[in-house]
Amino acid sequence: AQSVAQPEDQVNVAEGNPLTVKCTYSVSGNPYLFWYVQYPNRGLQFLLKYITGDNLVKGSYGFEAEFNKSQTSFHLKKPSALVSDSALYFCAVRGGSSNTGKLIFGQGTTLQVKP
Amino acid sequence: DARVTQTPRHKVTEMGQEVTMRCQPILGHNTVFWYRQTMMQGLELLAYFRNRAPLDDSGMPKDRFSAEMPDATLATLKIQPSEPRDSAVYFCASGSRGQGAWYTEAFFGQGTRLTVV
Numbered sequence: 001a002q003s004v005a006q007p008e009d010q011v012n013v014a015e016g017n018p019l020t021v022k023c024t025y026s027v028s029g030n031p032y033l034f035w036y037v038q039y040p041n042r043g044l045q046f047l048l049k050y051i052t053g054d055n056l057v058k059g060s061y062g063f064e065a066e067f068n069k070s071q072t073s074f075h076l077k078k079p080s081a082l083v084s085d086s087a088l089y090f091c092a093v094r095g096g097s098s099n100t101g102k103l104i105f106g107q108g109t110t111l112q113v114k115p
Numbered sequence: 116d117a118r119v120t121q122t123p124r125h126k127v128t129e130m131g132q133e134v135t136m137r138c139q140p141i142l143g144h145n146t147v148f149w150y151r152q153t154m155m156q157g158l159e160l161l162a163y164f165r166n167r168a169p170l171d172d173s174g175m176p177k178d179r180f181s182a183e184m185p186d187a188t189l190a191t192l193k194i195q196p197s198e199p200r201d202s203a204v205y206f207c208a209s210g211s212r213g214q215g216a217w218y219t220e221a222f223f224g225q226g227t228r229l230t231v232v
Contacts, residue, residue, distance in 0.1 A: 042225065043223035043225045044223040046221075049219070049220050051219075101163075102160065102170070102171055105150075105157065106157075107157040
């Protein structure tokens with residue numbers, strides 16, 4: 001069975017500092033990994049994905065994520081945080097040996113960027 | 116601007132009533148997901164369709180929930196009878212199979228906020 005873990009309920013960073021939101025996954029076969037962001041009272045917005053190729057993927061709003069197969073991780077990063085980045089972030093995985101394409105989300109991490 | 120459309124955006128109903136939530140996926144997308152979001156459980160996958168056929172509904176309470184896709188432009192999620200514990204935000208998302216890749220990202224609607232009193 002596929003699963004995603006986001007070990008931190010909340011991450012606090014100061015504006016201008018780098019940020020990292022952690023994600024680890026478990027899936028048999030090739031993982032297809034995604035990050036989404038959710039602002040209050042809104043749906044989830046797609047940020048970036050890893051399908052194949054370069055382990056470092058770049059996405060919207062200056063975010064990037066690094067795929068690490070040996071550590072089964074897909075951490076979200078940004079070199080310089082903005083107050084407007086404060087939101088709820090979800091990591092997700094599709095794939096698995098059964099190849100049904102089910103999309104499973106982690107519990108989410110609240111990012112708080114303080115001025 | 117292609118997007119997933121969900122109706123209604125808000126619904127308040129009394130316990131025991133039937134609730135129907137609707138979703139119009141992005142034209143051309145062949146996969147549809149229904150999720151429920153609560154503070155306690157986070158995002159739970161309720162049902163998953165590909166080419167209108169249900170592939171997985173293991174996350175859905177079968178006694179009161181049902182999900183269907185009567186055609187490619189409409190997905191429905193019904194709760195009958197509704198209970199206060201069903202209060203949550205219900206999201207629909209759609210996606211497609213990408214070129215050279217099995218699975219691409221899914222696009223989410225704005226959600227239906229359901230309150231059962």
